Each structure stands twice: as C-alpha cells, then as structure tokens.
Amino acid sequence: MTDHPISAPGAGIGRSLRVGLLVRRMMGTAGPVLAVVAGLLAIWYLAAIPMNAAQSVTDAERAGAAFDVSAAERRDMGGLSLVALAPGTALAGAYGQERPRLPAPHQVAGEMWASTFALGADCGPAERERDRLELFGRTWAVHEDCLAPVTSRRSLILHAGLTLAPTLLGFAIGSLLGVALAVGIVHSRVMDLSVMPWAIASQTIPILAIAPMIIVVMNSVGIQGLLPKAIISAYLSFFPVVVGMAKGLRAPSAADLDLMRTWGASGARILWHLRLPASAPYLFASLKIGVAAALVGAIVAELPTGAVRGLGARLLAGSYYGQTIQIWSALFAAAIAAALLVAAIGGIERGVLGRMGLRR
C-alpha cells in the first residue's frame, strides 16, 4: 500500500487532479494506512460475532448446551441480543462455521490460500483425460482436486484468468475507441457537440441491462465466447478514456499551438508532435480507471450469461449455494486482480513518463 496507483499525476477523471497530487504528497503514509487497515480488520472481526451469533447458538444447542430462550423466540432476536444472551457461545462459535453469514478474515484468507496453492495433485492419467478446457490457445486439464494446482476447477487463478482474458481484450478495444473518439472530439466541433452528451448518456444506461442483449445479438451472428464479454468491458472502459483524452489533447497552451502553426505544421503533425505527448499523463490516469472498469465489466458480463467459470460465475454460484466463504474469496481475488492491473499500468506510466521527462 505504499504506492497509490489510482491517484497518480493527472488523475482528473472521475477523481480530480488534486486528489492525485494530494495523495502523492503523502507518500510516507505507511503508518496511518496500516492503522486504518488494522482498524477495518478489527471492526470486521467484531461484526462477525453478532452476525454469526444465531448459527453459533444453534450449533451449541445441537451439541448439548441449554439456553433459557427457546429456538422459536430466538428466531426473532437480533444478533446483538443473542450475544448478550450467550456471550461465551457467540464468541466461541463466531469464527469456525462452515457457512457463516460473515466469514472472518482468516477464513477468507485460508480459502484463498487453499484454492490458489494447496490444491491436491494425487490423480492418475485417467482423471487427467476426463475434463479439458481450451483457453489462450492451449488445452488445460480441469478436474476437481486434481492435477497441477493452477488448473483445478476450484482454482481461483484459473477463474481469475478466465475473467482477465475478456477484461484485457475489452480494455484494449475500449481504450483505442476512446482515444479515437477523443481525437475526433478535439478536431471537430460537430463531434464535440453531438458525441459528448451521448457518451455521458451511454454511461447512465445500466451495463448489466445490455449484457444479455449483446450476448443474444452476437450469438445470432455466430460470435461466442470471449468477444461478447470483451465488448461489455470495452463499453465500460471507453468512457473514462474519452473524457481524459479530450482533456489531455486540449492541454497544450495556446502559445504552444500558435508556435506549431507559425511553423506551418499540419493538423496531423500538431496532433502527433504536440497534442499526443502532452496528453500522456491524462491518458495513463484514465487508463487506470478504465482497466478497473473493464474488470467490473467482465465480472458483470458473466452474471446474466450463465457462465460456469470465472470470478463472476464463482460469485453467482456461491450465492446460489450459500457458500459465503467462496463469495468473499472470489471478491478478494477480484480486488487483487484489479489492484495488480492498476499497478501494472502505473508501472508502465512511470517508465513512459520518465523517458519523456514528464515525471514529477
């Protein structure tokens, strides 16, 4: 947490430029950040006690403990009053349940560890042959608790990889489209006036509403698999890029533009030699927001399409079967994936801006 990629220089899209500068100025903030994170974890642990109290008391009763209040009356009681009724039982049972209402952080971490690194590898060749999956142009064997850890059906890395593929493709499409639209907007008053309001309006359309339609339409044209999800990702990620690039391409001062014109530079040369370099900080700031949005798009796209693999599918399956720990670990896997993507863009940004001499 010592790096704050979301808020690096020029973070003017969605968040404002000064937020980025402010955060950057506070780089030596490991102490306060750790304190806040520790505080959040403490609240989480405390909240788990009343949230899971009903189940703890029921479990204890099954195990032979007796309570003054009958099961029927307990059903109407809130979590806090149950904790007051049987504090010892509630505390003892809060962190070890199989399907808690609120799993404790260490349970989630354990599940993530188990479904990332500690998957079984004791299967014969027959099981290896049984289930196969095509991805990234390779055949992966997929079977529960089997084979190499990464390719097991429970593996979070497999699910994250399946979600990342449409994320990256959609991000690429969205960014290119965004830059192209921004170039058009800066160069043509007609496009500025007519496209910009509709770009804003397009973001008020709930993406999930369109997701099933895009799948249906593309299916009927014969396109399946990666591309429909990637288009939903692109839909979410193009907007921050348009807004940021439109701002960035207009960043050169009037004096700079006049100088280019006195040299008789054409519009294309001004774009290539002045506007594009000047817009680099804005571009990277919006790319970071765009890539996070693309991941949300890819996850959301899995929900209505009946996907069985991927982080969104893990969320959906977890909610169907009440597997709370699975939901939380999928959620954190998504969070880590988002952080890694943003950090990767931040790394590229530092390199490129450093080469260009724009680094602050």
Next chain:
Amino acid sequence: MILGVWAALWGANVWVAGRSFGRWLAPVLFGAALLILWEMTVRLFGVPQVILPAPTAIGAAISANVPTLWADFVQTFVKGALSGWAIGCAAALLTALVIDRSGFLRRGVLPVGNFLAALPIVGTAPIFVMWLGFGWESKAAVVVAMVFFPVLVNTVAGLADTQPMQRDLMATYGASPGQRLRYLAAPSALPFVFNGLKIATTLALIGAIVAEFFGSPTVGMGFRISTEVGRLNLPMVWAEIAVAALAGSAFYGIVALIEKRLCFWHPSQRGGRP
C-alpha cells in the same frame, strides 16, 4: 441508401453546429439520426425482433406497459437507488467531516479509500441480498456500499484543498472550527463533493439493478429485464433500458444543475471551452 441518409443527417448536423442554437440542437439531432438509422437498418435488412427491435417497436412497448414500467421504476429507482444514494452520500459526507479533523486519519483513509473505490464493489451484491433479503433494503445497501468510497475520497480531498494563505487568514480572524468549515473548507470542497455525487448517481442505478439479479421480488427493473430476456420479449427489455437511461440521465442532470447553482464561482462552471 443508409449511407446517403447518414451523410445528409451529418451534413445537417455540421450546418447546425455552426449556428448559435447548435449547442443544444446538435446533440438532439445526433440522437435523432441514430434512431432513424437504427429504424432503417432494422426495416431494410429485416432484422428479427428477437435480435434487435426497431425503435418504434420499443416505443409501442413503452406506451403499452406504462403501469408495469412505473412499478418497476418505483421499486428499483426510488426505493433502491435513490434511498441508497442518499444514505451512502450522507454517511460519506459525515465520515469525511470526522476524518478531516485528524491529519493522521486523513493520511490513512485517503489511500485505502482510493483503493476501495476502484474495487468491483458490485460483487458484494450477493452478500447483501443474503443478509437483508430480497426486498429493496438489500438493493439500497449495495448502493450505499458502492457510492460511499467515491464520495468519501472526493470530500476528504476537497476539505483539505485550502491554501495556506486562506487558512492563515481564518486564523487571524480568530475563526472557530465551525466557522472555518462554514466559510472556507465547505465552499472550497463543494466542487469535489459534486464530482463525487455525480459519479455516485450512475453507480447507484447500476448497483440497484445488478443487485436484483441475485434475487428480488417480482417487480423491479433488473427482475423485469432478466425475465423478459428469458421470454425473448426484447422490445420490453429495451423499454426498461430506455427508462433506466432516462432516469439515470435525469438524475445526473439534476445533480449537475444543483452544482451549477451552488458552484457558479468555480472556473469549470463559468463557461468557455476548457
């Protein structure tokens, strides 16, 4: 033929954009052009309705289902999105005021908040539905979780956005903390706050609709969309989308209008091209 119509409409748009009334007429014309081209494409190529219904079919679906659409709108937008947005923004503003009193908290919360604001918080939807049931309460809770961090981060950053000179002036006047907030920190934070509020408007509607996919009563926009897709009743689906887009744009527009009234002094509101 489609290309010809497109060229003609674009020409009209170019003509309009050069005039003084082009500011508002150009986007309207652009939208109308899109609709006309959509309708023509569907008619000329005989695109089946289950793939892409024509705008006129969608319009017919809207006018034939006004009571249903209204009930869905109330359930999802008014009960879910709007109440969640109000609660989430109010909670974020109050938290920001508390955090602003302590430099230590501010340094800790800003990076963590920035990190959390970028996370796919829609993923908490199944958890909230599990905790709070299928009613609108769970949708409002998802919306609260989604809008909280963007508003919090923007407000905290905005409250800190005062010049040392201005703070010194306040100290010279002997201003109390309350007065300093009222006359210095709050006004300078307003543009930031509205930035957060505007981001939150679009998030709110998305959150409310997404949450309905994880379980809802038999009313609501998300519920209607998923069931009508299952029945291949696409005009009705598009009708819901149109209502959602309209509601979202209106919501955004209202917040932007309030911002214009309150932040008239800010450079970004004083007109002229950026």
